[in-house]
Amino acid sequence: xxxxxxxxxxxxxxxxxxxxxxxxxxxxxxxxxxxxxxxxxxxxxxxxxxxxxxxxxxxxxxxxxxxxxxxxxxxxxxxxxxxxxxxxxxxxxxxxxxxxxxxxxxxxxxxxxxxxxxxxxxxxxxxxxxxxxxxxxxxxxxxxxxxxxxxxxxxxxxxxxxxxxxxxxxxxxxxxxxxxxxxxxxxxxxxxxxxxxxxxxxxxxxxx
Amino acid sequence: xxxxxxxxxxxxxxxxxxxxxxxxxxxxxxxxxxxxxxxxxxxxxxxxxxxxxxxxxxxxxxxxxxxxxxxxxxxxxxxxxxxxxxxxxxxxxxxxxxxxxxxxxxxxxxxxxxxxxxxxxxxxxxxxxxxxxxxxxxxxxxxxxxxxxxxxxxxxxxxxxxxxxxxxxxxxxxxxxxxxxxxxxxxxxxxxxxxxxxxxxxxxxxxxxxxxxxxxxxxxxxxxxxxxxxxxxxxxxxxxxxxxxxxxxxxxxxxxxxxxxxxxxxxxxxxxxxxxxxxxxxxxxxxxxxxxxxxxxxxxxxxxxxxxxxxxxxxxxxxxxxxxxxxxxxxxxxxxxxxxxxxxxxxxxxxxxxxxxxxxxxxxxxxxxxxxxxxxxxxxxxxxxxxxxxxxxxxxxxxxxxxxxxxxxxxxxxxxxxxxxxxxxxxxxxxxxxxxxxxxxxxxxxxxxxxxxxxxxxxxxxxxxxxxxxxxxxxxxxxxxxxxxxxxxxxxxxxxxxxxxxxxxxxxxxxxxxxxxxxxxxxxxxxxxxxxxxxxxxxxxxxxxxxxxxxxxxxxxxxxxxxxxxxxxxxxxxxxxxxxxxxxxxxxxxxxxxxxxxxxxxxxxxxxxxxxxxxxxxxxxxxxxxxxxxxxxxxxxxxxxxxxxxxxxxxxxxxxxxxxxxxxxxxxxxxxxxxxxxxxxxxxxxxxxxxxxxxxxxxxxxxxxxxxxxxxxxxxxxxxxxxxxxxxxxxxxxxxxxxxxxxxxxxxxxxxx
Numbered sequence: 001x002x003x004x005x006x007x008x009x010x011x012x013x014x015x016x017x018x019x020x021x022x023x024x025x026x027x028x029x030x031x032x033x034x035x036x037x038x039x040x041x042x043x044x045x046x047x048x049x050x051x052x053x054x055x056x057x058x059x060x061x062x063x064x065x066x067x068x069x070x071x072x073x074x075x076x077x078x079x080x081x082x083x084x085x086x087x088x089x090x091x092x093x094x095x096x097x098x099x100x101x102x103x104x105x106x107x108x109x110x111x112x113x114x115x116x117x118x119x120x121x122x123x124x125x126x127x128x129x130x131x132x133x134x135x136x137x138x139x140x141x142x143x144x145x146x147x148x149x150x151x152x153x154x155x156x157x158x159x160x161x162x163x164x165x166x167x168x169x170x171x172x173x174x175x176x177x178x179x180x181x182x183x184x185x186x187x188x189x190x191x192x193x194x195x196x197x198x199x200x201x202x203x204x205x206x207x208x
Numbered sequence: 209x210x211x212x213x214x215x216x217x218x219x220x221x222x223x224x225x226x227x228x229x230x231x232x233x234x235x236x237x238x239x240x241x242x243x244x245x246x247x248x249x250x251x252x253x254x255x256x257x258x259x260x261x262x263x264x265x266x267x268x269x270x271x272x273x274x275x276x277x278x279x280x281x282x283x284x285x286x287x288x289x290x291x292x293x294x295x296x297x298x299x300x301x302x303x304x305x306x307x308x309x310x311x312x313x314x315x316x317x318x319x320x321x322x323x324x325x326x327x328x329x330x331x332x333x334x335x336x337x338x339x340x341x342x343x344x345x346x347x348x349x350x351x352x353x354x355x356x357x358x359x360x361x362x363x364x365x366x367x368x369x370x371x372x373x374x375x376x377x378x379x380x381x382x383x384x385x386x387x388x389x390x391x392x393x394x395x396x397x398x399x400x401x402x403x404x405x406x407x408x409x410x411x412x413x414x415x416x417x418x419x420x421x422x423x424x425x426x427x428x429x430x431x432x433x434x435x436x437x438x439x440x441x442x443x444x445x446x447x448x449x450x451x452x453x454x455x456x457x458x459x460x461x462x463x464x465x466x467x468x469x470x471x472x473x474x475x476x477x478x479x480x481x482x483x484x485x486x487x488x489x490x491x492x493x494x495x496x497x498x499x500x501x502x503x504x505x506x507x508x509x510x511x512x513x514x515x516x517x518x519x520x521x522x523x524x525x526x527x528x529x530x531x532x533x534x535x536x537x538x539x540x541x542x543x544x545x546x547x548x549x550x551x552x553x554x555x556x557x558x559x560x561x562x563x564x565x566x567x568x569x570x571x572x573x574x575x576x577x578x579x580x581x582x583x584x585x586x587x588x589x590x591x592x593x594x595x596x597x598x599x600x601x602x603x604x605x606x607x608x609x610x611x612x613x614x615x616x617x618x619x620x621x622x623x624x625x626x627x628x629x630x631x632x633x634x635x636x637x638x639x640x641x642x643x644x645x646x647x648x649x650x651x652x653x654x655x656x657x658x659x660x661x662x663x664x665x666x667x668x669x670x671x672x673x674x675x676x677x678x679x680x681x682x683x684x685x686x687x688x689x690x691x692x693x694x695x696x697x698x699x700x701x702x703x704x705x706x707x708x709x710x711x712x713x714x715x716x717x718x719x720x721x722x723x724x725x726x727x728x729x730x731x732x733x734x735x736x737x738x739x740x741x742x743x744x745x746x747x748x749x750x751x752x753x754x755x756x757x758x759x760x761x762x763x764x765x766x767x768x769x770x771x772x773x774x775x776x777x778x779x780x781x782x783x784x785x786x787x788x789x790x791x792x793x794x795x796x797x798x799x800x801x802x803x804x805x806x807x808x809x810x811x812x813x814x815x816x817x818x819x820x821x822x823x824x825x826x827x828x829x830x831x832x833x834x835x836x837x838x839x840x841x842x843x844x845x846x847x848x849x850x851x852x853x854x855x856x857x858x859x860x861x862x863x864x865x866x867x868x869x870x871x872x873x874x875x876x877x878x879x880x881x882x883x884x885x886x887x888x889x890x891x892x893x894x895x896x897x898x899x900x901x902x903x904x905x906x907x908x909x910x911x912x913x914x915x916x917x918x919x920x921x922x923x924x925x926x927x928x929x930x931x932x933x934x935x936x937x938x939x940x941x942x943x944x945x946x947x948x949x950x951x952x953x954x955x956x957x958x959x960x961x
Contacts, residue, residue, distance in 0.1 A: 015554070017581070032576045034562070035584050035605055058605040062582050091574075 004203055005107040016065040023203070025099030029091045033057040039093050041085035049073045053083060053093050056100070069109040074100045106203070120144055125178040130181030131188040137176065212333045214243040215270035216325070217261060219252035219277035219299070227304040227314075228321050233276060236322055241329025244270055252520075253283040254296045265292055266768040272332040276325055278286055279844045280861065281834075290746065293335035293805055297328035300366050301847035306941070307855055316855035319827075329777035330817035333811040338746040341736030341783045345436040347455035348372065350726055353428055353665060358704025358711055359460035360410045361719035361728075366458075367419040367631045367836060371727055374421040374452060375414070376428055376442055382414065383407045384462055386712055390492035390545065391796055393537045395713045399570035401548070403540045406713070431457070432669040434770075434784035435699030441667075455730030458722050459676065459684070461665045463623035463705035470526055474619055474757070475590035480504050481597055482617045483519075485538050492545050499549050502615055505595070511554040511614040512546055513599055515541040515587045516562075518619035530681050532622030534711035537568045539620055540575040547578040554556045556581045556614075558601055566713050572809020585610065590617050625682045628665035631673025640942045670699070676700055680893075683708050690896055691740065693718075693725045698739050698768050698785040701726050733784045735847030741787070741837065741898045742863070745802040746781040749792060755800040762792035762801060767900040789899035790867025794909070799871060811860060811872055818858050823960050828856045828882035828951045832944060833868055837898045839887035839932040842940040854940035854948040856882075864888070865901025865929075871911050874916050880960035882951040886910060886929040887940065896933065903931065923954045 020027040033054070040052035051059060051073045059068050074097040083093040101117070104110040110117050119142065144151030144161045165171035182188065197207070216237035219229045234246035247255045252275065254355045264270050273294045275287055280296035287788045299321050307317040311944040350366045355377030363373040376750065381387065391402035414420050425445035433439050438788035468476045475482040480503035483491075491500050497506045503889040516535060520528045536559065543555035554651045557580060576582065587601040597615040603610045664674040676684045676695045686694035695702050703722035704715040729739050738745035751762075762779050763771045770785035771792060779792075793801045799808045811833075821827040834840040840861045846853070862868055863889030876884050892897040897903040910929045917924055928947060932940050 017579075031579060032573070034572075034576075034582070055605060058583070059601070061583065062603065062610070087765070188912065 002018050003110060015056060016063045016068070017061050019065070020060050021105075024103045026092045026095040026098065027099055027103075029096060030057055030060050032089050032091055034089055036088060038086050038088065039091075041148040042082045042086045044080060044082065045076050045078060049076050052095065056097075066109070068100065072114050074098070074104075075111070075114045077101075106199075108115060117146070128189075128192055130179055131185045132180075132182040134175055134179045136171070136173065137179070140176075157172070165179075212242075212272050213270045214241065214272040215261070215264050215330065216241065216243040216246035216274040216276060217252055217257075218246060218248045219250075219257070219275075220248055221253070222278065224299055224302050225250070225276070225325045226311065227317065228299065229318055230344045232318070233299075233321060233325050234820060236272060236325050237276070237329055238327055241274070242333070243274065243329060248452035252277045252590050253286040258286050260291070260354070267287060269328050269675050271337055272335060272597050274325070274328045274332055276321075278330065279847075280609060281717060281841060281844055283331070289466060291337060291358055293337045293814035295328040295332040295335070297324050299324060301844045303857060305847035305850055306843075306852050308852055313855065316827075320855050322860075324782065326817040326819065327814040327858070327860070330813035331810045334807060334813050336804040338804050340746050341748050343434070343437075343783050344734060344736035345784075346435055346734035347438075347453055347730065349452070349454045350730075351372065351376065351428070351440055351452075351454040351455065351457045352460060352725070354380040354462055354704070354706075355379075355422065355424075356460060356462045356704065356714045357386040357407065357410070358462065358719040358722075359384070359458070360407075360414050360853065362458045362460055362703060362723040363412065363420050364413055364417070365720045365723040366727065367417050369724070369727060371455075371730075372419045372421075374423065374442075374454070376423045376426050376440075378425070378427050380425050382411045382422065385465075385486070387411075388486065388493075389489050391541065392712050393534075393541050393566075393568070393571060395567075397587060399575075401575040402544055402564070416960045425662040428665070429667050430669055431666045434733070434782040435729050435739065438699065455733065456726035457666070457701070458719075458726050459665060459695075459702045459706060459910065460704045460719060461626040461628070461702075461706045463709070466519055466528055466621040466624055467516070468619055468621050471619065471621070474515065474591055474617065475588065475592060475597065476569070476619070479590075479592040479597060479846045481615065482619065484619050485535065485542065486619045488542050488545075488616075488618045490959055492542070492863065497549075500545060501618075507615070509546065509553060509615045511558070512543070512553070512616040512618065513597075513614040514543060514557045514618045514620065515590075515599075516557065516559040516620045518587075518621050520620070520622040521560075528622050528624070528681070528710065530622075531563060532620075532709040533565055533714075537565070537624060537711060539618065540564070540571055540580065542618060543575060543580040543753055543938075545580060547575075547580055554581070554614075555579075556583055556612075558583050558585050558599075559588055560584065560604070564672065564834055566711070567820060598620075606840070609668075621845060623705050623709045624663065624879050625678075625684065626676035626890060627678050627682050627684045627702075627706055629662060629673065630678050630682065631675065632677055655883035666700070668769075670697070671763055672766070676702060677769075680701055686900065687896070691898070693721050696900055698769050698770065698787060699726070699729045699733065701729070703876045736783070736789045738786065742789070745788045746806045747788060749781050749788075749790075749801055749803055751779060751781070751796075751802070751807055752800040753778060757798055758799060761795040765795040765866075765901070765905060766792055767902070775897075787899060789864040789902060790862075791864060791899060791902055791905065794865075794867040794902075794905065796869065806863060806867070808869055808871065811862065812875060814822075814860055815876050815881075816874060816879060820960055823956055828948070828956055829880070830854065830855050830857045830883040830944065830947050830951065831881045832859040832874045832885045832887065833862050833865070833872065834859055834887040834940075835865050835889055835903075835932070836863060838889045838896070838934040839930075839936075839940060841934050842932055846932075846941045849937065851938065851941045853860060853944040856951075864897070864899045864902035866897075866899055868906050868909070870913050870916075873913050874889045875909070877880045877917070877920060877922060877926065877957070878959055880957050882926065882957045884927045885943065885947055886927075887932040887943070888929070890931045890933060920959070922957070922959075925950050925954055926957070 020030050037054045040054040046052045078096040079094050109120050127133050143154040216619050218233045220230050229250050232590045237243040237246035271292050273292050276297035276299050278300040279298045298842050303321045307313050345718050348371050350361045350371050350373040352373050352375045355375045365371045386405050387407045389405050392405045394403045423442050426442050428440050429443040430441040441449050441451050443449045521531050546553040546555045584604045585601040591598045597617050600611045668674050674713050676697045679685045685707050701722040703719045732739050758777050768787050770782050772780045774780040891903040
């Protein structure tokens, strides 16, 4: 359990809803859910979720902190926005799902082996380093995410696609060695550092 | 009626002149119908046409009028002659619009029109020009029984309209339950916070109004009379009785909270921290704005749970089967009592379906914004444990059994109507048993709502019982949707939660409506006119004393309690209470009851006036007795859409199927009709009959006619009774067509002569 999580548990022992409201992006909307279930019915991945959105909201109100934060559910969201479009109470459901996933990650409770989480981290690292995504490296890392053997298999399977992209100049092999990054890379890093600082300060405030 | 002077007017407008031989029609009216004269006119409803008729009436040449033109439902403004008896002969909607405009159909169409003219002449000959009600009296004073929110509002609204009112309140103070509330659900934008009840202002207005008299600690111990001339004995606690006269009555006797001690599983009685919604209002009033404290130990409440539908919307014996309509909003309001003072209090509403009528949806949203937690679940047990209350419930979203500890539990228990004595209770229970018998043993006993009291409210001196009859679950109403505010006692209007469960906002609106209906009733009574739905009708029932066998069927079957018994046990008609449906006329086995313009003869002679072709002509005749409220308009509208039906049908409008006397049916069959159809409104629990029981009675009576059919050795198929709604525009003509097919199948009647 991370330090931050310990603090949070102490603070909100009785009321997970308040914790969500204070710390999760768009979390203040959770209480407005009226349990109609339209989101769960609209979600293309609904049947595959451990807990569909309606249930996620209900569990938050019921104070099921660990079950939610350790859940894979919100990581399943593909941001299709169907739920937002249909919610009669106009809840930003997609954003809440991402907010919950992010909060779980900050607390160190997110399921470590979740592929969406792994990819998200990989993507962020890649992007933050140069201020621009390095596609060949991201692709290769993605192939080898689950081990060397599977990486080779995936690479061979995807080879024709890669060759096709190479032929049509959609794929720059040289980027494997020389990645340019964006203009003002240092400034991006500065911005990200500052954002991180603000976020920690905010968490510390709630933690204290 | 030897002195009947009939004038017949045949219209040639709307294509009638092109499709029909109107000259032949005038000839029939004078020769067969014995009219003094028959005139044709190009457009009868035009100023010139109407003027022509008016002049003839004023000249004293005629006292009966046959208008052979369009349906009785059209041009009612133009053809409004209330000093003579009028028969509207429906040639447009009844004949030319429902028959094909072809050479082949021409002869049958003309025959149809000929018959309708004969029928109209025969009908009007039996009519007496209306004289108006001789019992009519005008009393502008309104009696309001009950001094709660509804009663106060009804009195204030009546007074504002210029009608004095008297309030009789059984308790020692005005205001009713509303006066015991801390705050009410908001009635104004933005519907976000509980607001002041406004009872104090309303009471002040009543007390300052010289037009309103108030009796406290008083009850109505005897009520006699009829609209326009009610007399009520008002008895105060001291035993003193005064008798006052009133024009109409508004009963606003309200409700009694459902008895929460019937719910021992929720810990009622075991802990003072379990209470109903009114109990919490008392706590809130005691707290007077400061934090609400627990009754058990005086500690501030930190967590509260509201259990919705406690003993309501349930089929368990002793529970209320209905939704009381206000409890969800009330629980949201009460949760705010806590949240508004201290947002850290955990307030949870446990519901199965959150129902927030009116502008409650905004209020619900406001509750959510304030942090009230809404959990979909069903509570099973509330138990006191370690200074807290342990609540077990099934979470319906997460589908799991949950147990939580709270400081306070509030039960939403709902309302039971204060409707007094249910005179029909025994009959209702019997009917239910009959229906349930043989199906499922467990369903034999209807889950009856617990009665709040068996003490009469109005103490009516009516033969049919001391209180207004109840419709469903003990609530007094005629029909929620079709006839709001009406009861089955003319001139007595119920309002507020005695009529159906409702909140303050609805009660205020309801009371205003009831006050205006009461004023309407007393004004109509003053002119000797009928109340809803035949408003304005001047005819009233009379009977031939000589023939009466005192069987009391009319008294028992009158849906509006209009008929008492006099000291010699003859029926005594109270015209002002009568709605002119004619159910008494249909009930009378010796056929001595009649209206001036609607009687056994007016319809009987119409049936006989139809020319009956002999068997060799193979022209069947089908008699259609159609309820003028729904079935007849449906046929009219079918005509407007040019939906055709059999030219062999002869349609006679009746006031209600309840007024259909079986003699008409047996006479028709004896007279050679090949089929008889009765079209009335929907019957049963969800009836739409404008006179409550008419359609039901007709179905019952017709079941007896089948015995007659057997005696005559006629096929049962020849008589049909149908439920036809006003929207059955396609279906009503189809039914007639189907009957024509049936007649074709079973063959012509053997009784033609």
